[in-house]
Amino acid sequence: MEIILKEDIQNLGHKNDIVSVKNGYGRNYLIPRGLAILATTSAKKVHEENMRQRAHKEEKIKNEALEVAKTLEGKSFTIGAKASSTGKIFGSVNTIQIAEALTKEGFNVERKNIAMKDDAKELGTYTVTVKLHREVKVDISIEVVAE
Structure with a gap:
């Protein structure tokens, strides 16, 4: 059909x-x-x-979307999360928090267009794929730091 x-x-x-x-x-x-x-x-x-x-x-x-991808490429965003002394986060960083961080910087991206390769459950740097258009995707760096 x-x-x-x-x-x-x-x-x-x-x-x-x-x-x-x-x-x-x-x-x-x-x-x-x-x-x-x-x-x-x-x-x-x-x-x-x-x-x-x-x-x-x-x-x-x-x-x-290509213009936005050029400005996003190579940028790093910082997200604060509550963490233990060993560096483990209480909970995890999700796409909602990443979308809020992008919105604060002036990039209007819906959370459903953000894909994380790994769950962010510890402090550190993660790579996130942002889909701006069906043919335009860009990888950005997210740094998770303790609040």
Whole structure:
């Protein structure tokens, strides 16, 4: 079954992608929840026209994301956390705290667009991937220090 995605779905595709899924997954999960529509011939024609009109806007958004990526690249952000004398953090540093640190510096990034490779449960430096656009990702350095 071919469907047109209305939203980004992890491990399946991005918004406005035409993907093939099993009939049950599309009919019982994606379509009833409004995450996708059935890719009929007329829906595909409408989709193609919309994508043609959107191409210019997408290019502008991608260029803006590239500019933000250039300013973010190589930057290091510091996040304070309560820690024991051995350097272990009470809890862990999560994407919400990283998003707040980026917002304080003037970079508006949603927390769902931040991916941590390792859990930050100790003091130290960690690498975090920030997804600014579907094609633009940048790695930044996060330093976790004791408060």
